[in-house]
Amino acid sequence: MARTIDPAKHEARRLVIIDAALTCFAATGYAGTSTAAICRQAGIGSGTFFHYFPTKQSLLLAILAYGTEETRDWFAARADDEDPLAVVVAYLDHTAEEMSDPRMAGFVRAVSAVMGEPDVEAALALDTRVLEDGLEPWIARAQAAGQVRTDLSARDLTAWMLVVLDGFLGRVAVDTDFTAEGQRDTLRDVVRRVLSR
Template identity: 60%
Template sequence: MARTVDPERHEARRLVIIDAALTRFAADGYHGATTAAICREAGIGSGTFFHYFPTKLDLLLAILELGTGEVEEWFAAQEGRADAARVVAEFVERTAREATDPRMPGFVRAVGAVVAEPRVAAALERDERVQAHGLCGWIEAARRAGEVRTDLPAERLSQWVMVVLDGYLARLAADGLDAAAEREQLGDTVARLLAPAGA
């Protein structure tokens, strides 16, 4: 009788809810996406929802952390590579690929609606730190290899790479850009940004 807690089943369902939430948040915004709508999308009852997440906000945070974790893992997987400039370029490509999910820009906007919440601010900060730190290391290495301009410190350069990446995501949301057509251009823009002074 005693249903042993099945961690796999639990995790699978958790992911279903996260995916449903991503869809609803992206389409309707954080406040526009009611827990009821998320439950409907996930095919669960409202009571079940709160078995998995104590709060609607916790669900948002879970999605955020999932993303941060993936970035962390990605950088961890690059450890030891010698072609620093290539790593930076591949990170940009990776981000562009992520942005291919049509829900991404909407989700980013949804998160923006709740940054006043300290826990969201913290999660966002951590995400940015992970990205900035990851980028910074490789940009520094590329700089030493003479593949990147030296008039600015690596920290600021990685911030500016993130400026372009964030802007790219924002313009996708605004329908100003076509994700498929502009992925290449994104790489070129970052290249121009990082190019040594007299290239």
């Protein structure tokens, strides 16, 4: 008789492994993290690990996909919001809050080390597209509402927002004195200046 799988328990175990991998990748980098170390951190055996993820890279890709889906869900949850500029600023705060997790700087460095891998590049490109698709309509609505400048297209303003966010994430990853929490207000100010009329 086939064993039935409880989807909630399956997903919970998967998230435990993802969380453990995030911790390990942040501490020792991608190359320095073994599947055995992830198993120890997660409190599982290697058989359980390989049941969920066939390779270490597939786990890294799952973490990236999880972040992409979280971004998609974040914007979807705001579909009925009425103040477009407030949504844009809330996304900045959301990003700064996520980057305040002490593991995130190390995880960004770990991902940077494998950016040349085609599957990783594809996952990061998808993440960027989802973020663009999330932000651009809100920036267009903010333009229509007279809240932000209109001399640049919503697409260009979105691109400039991503330049600022990428720079912010990159700096947090390499400079321990430049913290997401400490720089949150400046991030908001810089983006407001980019968007200002």
